[in-house]
Amino acid sequence: MATRATAKPDDWKRLPFAAMSPIPYRAAFDPAQFAELAKGLRPEVMEDKWFIYLDGLDLCFHRSWTGHGVYRVGFERHGETYRVVSALCAEPMLATHGAEYQARCLDFLVENLLLGGSKPFPRPADVAETAPGAFQHGFSGSGYREVPVVRRPWWTFWR
Helix, strand or coil: CCCCCCCCHHHCCCCCCCCEEECCCCCEECHHHHHHHHHCECCCCCCCCEEEEEECCEEEEEECCCCCEEEEEEEEEECCEEEEEEEEEEHHHHHHHCHHHHHHHHHHHHHHHHCCCCCCEEEECCCCCCCCCHHHHHHHCCCCCEEEECCCCHHHHHC
């Protein structure tokens, strides 16, 4: 993984977070992983779709072109572990594909863009693409292997 300079909140244009709702993203990170998360990500080329920075113990994700806030992840330190205690997503994103899908997208961004992993992109099964990978490229600017994700009907969440 290439060395990244630490991104600071004022390094890029960003708008204040608007209406957000919780998503079911939960994770825990060791100190070395959290140090990588804390570096964030500053866009360098047009394909970089995200500006990510740590604000206190909140990891903030903004779209690089518009500055809109999309995800905000709150951490607490428990001994040597940093645990996610809250994960929020912008409501317009939730209206499109739902909270469970947005949690998968957030996990994809954390694992691949910040931790250097190669987790497959969770492409919605109902998305029709004119070219393979177009949806992923628009979301993350990346070309990882994809796995189709079928959206479950809302009533199945209570079973």
